[in-house]
Every structure is written in C-alpha cells, then in structure tokens.
Amino acid sequence: MANEIRFGIVGLGMGRGRANLIPETSGAKLVAVCDIWEERGKLAEKELGCEWIKDYDQLLKRDDIDVVGIFTPSGTHGQFLIKALQAGKHAFTTKPMDIRVKVCDEAIELAEKKGLVLAVDFGLRYEPDNHRIKAALQQGAIGKLIAAEMSMKWFRAQSYYDGGKPAGWRSRLETEGGSLANQAVHFLDLLLFWLGPVKTIYGKKGTFAHRIETEDTSAGVVEFQSGTLGTIFSTTCSFPGQGTSITLTGSTGSLVWHDGKVSLFERMKQPAAAEGEKPGYVLPENAPAPEPEQLNLVEFPSPKDLPKNIIEDMVAAITSGQPVQCDGKTGRESVALFCGLYLSSDTSQPVTLP
Numbered sequence: 004m005a006n007e008i009r010f011g012i013v014g015l016g017m018g019r020g021r022a023n024l025i026p027e028t029s030g031a032k033l034v035a036v037c038d039i040w041e042e043r044g045k046l047a048e049k050e051l052g053c054e055w056i057k058d059y060d061q062l063l064k065r066d067d068i069d070v071v072g073i074f075t076p077s078g079t080h081g082q083f084l085i086k087a088l089q090a091g092k093h094a095f096t097t098k099p100m101d102i103r104v105k106v107c108d109e110a111i112e113l114a115e116k117k118g119l120v121l122a123v124d125f126g127l128r129y130e131p132d133n134h135r136i137k138a139a140l141q142q143g144a145i146g147k148l149i150a151a152e153m154s155m156k157w158f159r160a161q162s163y164y165d166g167g168k169p170a171g172w173r174s175r176l177e178t179e180g181g182s183l184a185n186q187a188v189h190f191l192d193l194l195l196f197w198l199g200p201v202k203t204i205y206g207k208k209g210t211f212a213h214r215i216e217t218e219d220t221s222a223g224v225v226e227f228q229s230g231t232l233g234t235i236f237s238t239t240c241s242f243p244g245q246g247t248s249i250t251l252t253g254s255t256g257s258l259v260w261h262d263g264k265v266s267l268f269e270r271m272k273q274p275a276a277a278e279g280e281k282p283g284y285v286l287p288e289n290a291p292a293p294e295p296e297q298l299n300l301v302e303f304p305s306p307k308d309l310p311k312n313i314i315e316d317m318v319a320a321i322t323s324g325q326p327v328q329c330d331g332k333t334g335r336e337s338v339a340l341f342c343g344l345y346l347s348s349d350t351s352q353p354v355t356l357p
C-alpha cells in the first residue's frame with residue numbers, strides 16, 4: 004500500500020463536502036470522485052485536482068484507490084458498500100448505513116471475511132462533548148438512567164423532497180426512509196451511543212404536510228436493554244423548526260442536550276440534604292428537596308485521539324488498526340431501530356429487536 008491512504012468518493016452532494024476534507028487531511032489523498040451528474044463531477048475535478056469518473060464500476064476497477072466513500076441516495080448505500088468491499092476496498096458510507104437491515108448484514112459479513120474496514124459517517128460521533136456525555140453517564144453522574152426523550156422538530160419544504168439526483172429520491176420508499184431514517188437517524192445513533200442497544204420499540208408514522216411516499220412524522224416508545232425507557236419523535240413539518248432536544252432523566256440528576264449544546268446538567272448534592280422534620284404542618288409538595296449541584300461536562304473525559312471527521316477516522320483505522328467511531332455493526336443498529344418503528348407502525352404491534 005502507498006504511504007498515503009488513497010480515497011475515491013461517490014456522490015457529490017454531501018459527498019463533495021467530505022471530498023474537500025481529504026486534501027487537507029494528513030496521510031490522505033483524493034484520487035478520484037464519481038458521479039453520474041457531469042456538472043458536479045467536472046467541477047470537483049477542476050477544483051480538487053482529482054479525476055472525475057462517471058461510472059462507479061470503473062472507479063472500483065482502479066488499483067490506486069484504497070478507500071471508497073459513499074454519498075449516493077440512502078437506499079443505494081448497502082449495495083454500493085458491498086460492491087466496494089467485493090473489489091477489495093475499505094469502505095464507508097454517509098448515514099444511514101442503508102434503509103434495509105439485510106443489506107447491512109451482508110456488508111458486515113463481507114468486510115469481516117475480507118478483513119476490510121467498514122464504517123458509517125455520523126458527524127456527531129466526532130464531537131468531543133458527546134463522548135464526555137457518554138463518560139459521564141457511564142460514571143453514574145446522574146445516577147441510574149430512568150428515561151431518555153428525543154425530539155427532532157425540523158422543517159423541510161416540498162422542494163427538498165422533489166430535488167436531488169435522481170429527482171425526488173428523498174420522497175420514495177425505494178430510495179429513502181423518511182424523517183426518521185434520513186434526519187433523525189443522527190439522534191437515534193446518539194441515543195444508542197449513550198444508552199446502548201434497544202430491546203423493543205412501538206411506534207406510529209404518518210405523512211402530514213408533504214407529497215411524499217415516506218413518512219414526515221413519527222413517534223415511538225422504546226425500552227433499552229438496560230431497562231431505561233425512551234420516547235422518540237421526529238418531524239420535518241415543524242415550521243420554522245425548533246431543533247433537536249434529548250433529555251436524560253437519571254435517578255439523581257438530569258442532562259438536557261439541545262442542538263449540540265448541554266443546557267442543563269445537574270444532580271442532587273450527594274449525599275442528599277438530610278433535613279429533619281420541621282415543626283408544624285408543611286404542605287407535602289413544599290417538603291425539603293435535595294440541594295442541586297451543577298455538573299461540568301469538561302470534567303469528564305473524551306478520547307485524546309478522537310478523529311475530527313470520517314476521513315481522519317479511516318486513515319487511523321487503516322494505518323494503525325484503531326477502531327472506527329461507528330463500524331458496520333454499530334451503523335446497523337440505528338437502521339434496525341427505524342425499520343423497527345416502521346414495522347411496528349404497519350402492524351400496530353411492538354417490535355423486539357434482535
């Protein structure tokens with residue numbers, strides 16, 4: 004293998020942003036981009052000084068490419084991953100890993116068999132604060148976790164669903180899930196990262212404000228394997244948009260996360276203030292409560308060698324064997340979760356995840 008890890012990127016919408024990172028990443032080289040959209044391909048070729056290849060199969064035939072990054076419509080990710088792995092390339096895809104679990108399983112098995120790196124690009128996994136939160140929860144900073152609520156209230160216009168290449172792919176069941184699979188999957192992955200696997204899910208989905216086959220709103224109740232209860236809500240109908248909140252309730256405190264910022268992180272002073280009975284009658288709701296104590300996220304660790312993005316992550320994984328932030332098995336979990344909610348909605352039954 005050459006000294007530098009040599010990348011090929013397919014799909015130049017979101018993929019263009021990731022391709023831009025490669026020339027500025029130590030140990031990485033952008034060899035080629037691939038897109039059926041000539042205008043995007045030629046522009047990237049000119050601006051990034053790499054080659055534009057129209058046909059994905061031709062990109063895979065290149066023996067000067069070590070890693071393929073996939074940024075095509077979501078329902079194609081699994082097949083594109085499998086083809087890349089079959090061609091002997093390390094591979095990663097943008098979120099979601101795919102919109103079907105079966106094809107994720109095939110890719111995972113193939114990567115294991117061939118000893119290749121398989122990763123899913125979830126930007127929130129490269130944020131140090133999200134690792135600090137995980138460490139805080141593991142250390143019991145807010146006690147035993149009782150509940151987790153995720154609420155994503157975003158807005159997407161009809162033109163968002165009508166656009167893209169091929170036009171309208173975001174609106175079709177064949178190529179996209181819906182607000183849960185496409186947008187909220189970032190936060191499903193974050194919940195799984197913080198709280199561990201989900202045992203069961205019960206949910207409902209619906210299409211309320213867009214002309215699309217997929218859902219634009221969904222609501223679900225989950226039980227994590229740990230016993231923690233959760234709710235998940237996602238919509239792209241919320242104008243003007245209220246962002247995403249995750250609220251964690253522990254037995255001794257709470258943490259509230261909103262759009263990447265922690266707005267509340269408090270627990271009871273330990274040990275809880277032991278106030279004796281006061282003379283006379285006190286309304287029960289006014290009985291003494293424990294004193295609150297502010298917690299500070301910077302006091303919890305984040306990994307020192309945390310890559311800044313998927314490109315750094317792939318370079319580290321291939322050159323030094325460091326595990327990627329989200330491998331295939333982990334990427335599959337959020338796919339199983341949103342597929343579980345869709346199935347639950349279609350059958351009106353809770354779904355137990357394997």
Ligand SMILES: NC(=O)c1ccc[n+]([C@@H]2O[C@H](COP(=O)([O-])OP(=O)(O)OC[C@H]3O[C@@H](n4cnc5c(N)ncnc54)[C@H](O)[C@@H]3O)[C@@H](O)[C@H]2O)c1
Pocket residue numbers: 013014015016017018037038039040043057059074075076077097098099124126166167168169185
């Ligand atoms: N991480 C994030 O925050 C983030 C943000 C936006 C999109 N995405 C993901 O990126 C993916 C693409 O979304 P987008 O918004 O960039 O869509 P897009 O429609 O703008 O871009 C998709 C690109 O893929 C190309 N393409 C389609 N089929 C192809 C094929 N067979 N061979 C080669 N090129 C092909 C299209 O020509 C187009 O340029 C989706 O899976 C989406 O979920 C991730």
